[in-house]
Amino acid sequence: MKGLIVAIQFLTRLPTPRIAVSDAEFAGSMRWFPAVGLIVGAILAGGAWVGAWIDPWVGALAALLLWIGMTGALHLDGLGDIADASGAAHKDRARMIAVMSDPHVGSFGVVAIALQIAAKLVLLHGAVAEQLWWAIALIPFAARIGPLLWTRMLPPLHAGLAARFAHVIRPVHLAIWAGVLLIACWFAPSLVAAPVAMLAWTSWLRRRIGGISGDGHGAGIELTESTLLLAALIVARMA
Incomplete structure (x- = not known):
């Protein structure tokens, strides 16, 4: 429970008791990332459902504001940093890492964040209009399985956050959450697209960036969430 x-x-700005933890305990908390996604998703779905009583757009906006507010835009920041770093990846590794570590957001990052917010709003509107409450609730959970996979499949890019998470995830942890994801697919079949999205991000990071970082985890979560929202709409239209 401490983890x-x-x-x-x-991962969130939700109120919790303040506790002291060691570096090892902090790193081990990654095993609980998908569980945090379940909490985030439940709140999102509730906000979207309440807002939908007024209008689907209000429901979508409520969910988006909760999504950004609860996470403190943590993952959006990672997406912006990865976009900026990708723009510098053609130069050399040192320059790419320097750009990623820069606290300022460049033009690539601004565009990526703006497009992601717009995409989520539009996709959430579609999901609310189709009353895909289970999908909205479970997508944050599924996306947060990604960091467990990426930390197993990719080397740390530098001595940062991802390096602290390295080696704390074992195959059994992935197996447990994969089992929960399989159960979740019963309620939201579109979640079968989650492994595809995660593996696609793994491949892109390996080719373009060369490894995983805290920013890579955050960006991957954001992009997986949008991909799964789109998948939910496609499945709903096919049904």
């Missing part, structure tokens, strides 16, 4: 509290504190 879950630490994961909530790291």
Whole structure:
């Protein structure tokens, strides 16, 4: 339970008891990331459902504001940094890492964040209009399985956050959450697209960036969430 509290504190701005943790305990909290996604998703779905009583656009906006507010735009920041770093990747590794570590957001990052917010709003509107409450609730959970996979499949890019997470995830942890994801697919079949999205991000990071970082985790979560929202709409239209 301590690991879950630490994961909530790291990934969200939700109120939790303040506790002291060691570096090892902080790193181990990654095993609870998908559980935090379940909490985030439940709140999102609730906000979208309430807002939908007024209008689907209001429901979508409520969900988006909750999404950004609860996470403190943590993952959006990672997306912006990865976009900027990708723009510098053609130069050399040192320059790419320097750009990624720069606290300022460049033009690539601004565009990427703006497009992501717009995409989520439009996709959430479609999901609310189709009343895909289970999908909205479970997508944040599925996306947060990604960091467990990426930390197993990719080397740390530098001595940062991702390096602290390295080696704390074992195959059994992935197997447990994969089993939960399989159950979740019963309620939201479109979640079968989650492994495809995660593996696609793994491949892109390996080719373009060369490894995983905290920014890579955040960007991957954001892009997986948007991909799964789109998948939910496609499945709903095919049904």
